[in-house]
Amino acid sequence: MVVRINGKSEEIQGTTVLDLLKAKNIDPHMVAVELNDKMLERDHLATTAVKEGDQLEFLFYMGGGR
Amino acid sequence: MDFTDEQITRYSRHILLPEVGGKGQKKLAKARLLIVGAGGLGSPAALYLAAAGVGTLGLIDSDAVDLSNLQRQIIHHTPDLGRSKVLSAKEKIRALNPDVNVVTYEDRLLARNALELVRGYDVVIDGVDNFPAKFLINDACYFAEKPLVHGGILRFDGRVTTILPKKSACYRCVFRNPPPPGLVASCQEAGVIGVLAGIIGTIQATEALKLVLGIGRPLTDRMLDFDARRTAFREIKTRRNPNCPLCGDHPTITELVDHEETECAVKVTSDIS
Numbered sequence: 300m301v302v303r304i305n306g307k308s309e310e311i312q313g314t315t316v317l318d319l320l321k322a323k324n325i326d327p328h329m330v331a332v333e334l335n336d337k338m339l340e341r342d343h344l345a346t347t348a349v350k351e352g353d354q355l356e357f358l359f360y361m362g363g364g365r
Numbered sequence: 366m367d368f369t370d371e372q373i374t375r376y377s378r379h380i381l382l383p384e385v386g387g388k389g390q391k392k393l394a395k396a397r398l399l400i401v402g403a404g405g406l407g408s409p410a411a412l413y414l415a416a417a418g419v420g421t422l423g424l425i426d427s428d429a430v431d432l433s434n435l436q437r438q439i440i441h442h443t444p445d446l447g448r449s450k451v452l453s454a455k456e457k458i459r460a461l462n463p464d465v466n467v468v469t470y471e472d473r474l475l476a477r478n479a480l481e482l483v484r485g486y487d488v489v490i491d492g493v494d495n496f497p498a499k500f501l502i503n504d505a506c507y508f509a510e511k512p513l514v515h516g517g518i519l520r521f522d523g524r525v526t527t528i529l530p531k532k533s534a535c536y537r538c539v540f541r542n543p544p545p546p547g548l549v550a551s552c553q554e555a556g557v558i559g560v561l562a563g564i565i566g567t568i569q570a571t572e573a574l575k576l577v578l579g580i581g582r583p584l585t586d587r588m589l590d591f592d593a594r595r596t597a598f599r600e601i602k603t604r605r606n607p608n609c610p611l612c613g614d615h616p617t618i619t620e621l622v623d624h625e626e627t628e629c630a631v632k633v634t635s636d637i638s
Contacts, residue, residue, distance in 0.1 A: 365404025
């Protein structure tokens, strides 16, 4: 199925948000996930299924400033 | 308060703008802005806000100027090495625009001093380089109900967002807590392209000026991410999170806390670019 991740269309296998992060080598503690413009609680990553046409945003921490 | 002929000339390109005018310029002259961190983001923000004629600029930083800072912290110059950052910055600001009253705090922003400090200002600019401080600024601005312009830079990426406490999404609505220590590469390891500080810092200054002037549409409920490699901006919609531990329906954070020091971060490994 096709979903949008950080603005780009991607073909992925049917899965949960957590599996998708793992497949991309992203530690779930390093990212805030927005699904269709709504923040996903970290506890719900494993139980939230990704569906055709979903829009996902993986927001990484960006801590620099000096 | 009336402007002198010299001031009218100095600020003429502002005064010409219908959205600013003499009235807006007076608002700027009365404004009190706090910049937390006189480094990469704080340097361009402070210089442009000073040039713009902001009446009072508060600067808090406990560091001294280091040689590795000069690649991006443009308010500090080579002869400033070893000097206090806030004093070095104050000197440049006063040379640029003697109208500006610069208040310096040679200190770290901590739970013990943050609220009192923030309360004395109209808008706060986040120019710090670590997560405990970023979360502390977010929380202090929430409790003091002060608008905050958040910024972050790392490698080739930058981010800006404006937070109007109790009205728009806060930093914790998106990032609940600082990342766990140890998971993340440090700023020194990760590096940053110097000009990014200028791009993000000047957007922060723009947001602060708009808030003071009461014009335009603030960068609230959206994060503006910039990728210098592709020269591309991307806007990510955010919204207040009912589960936010600070500004949600059932807050668990009811006072300021100092999070333990973690390294700044990071896109560690990811296939997203």
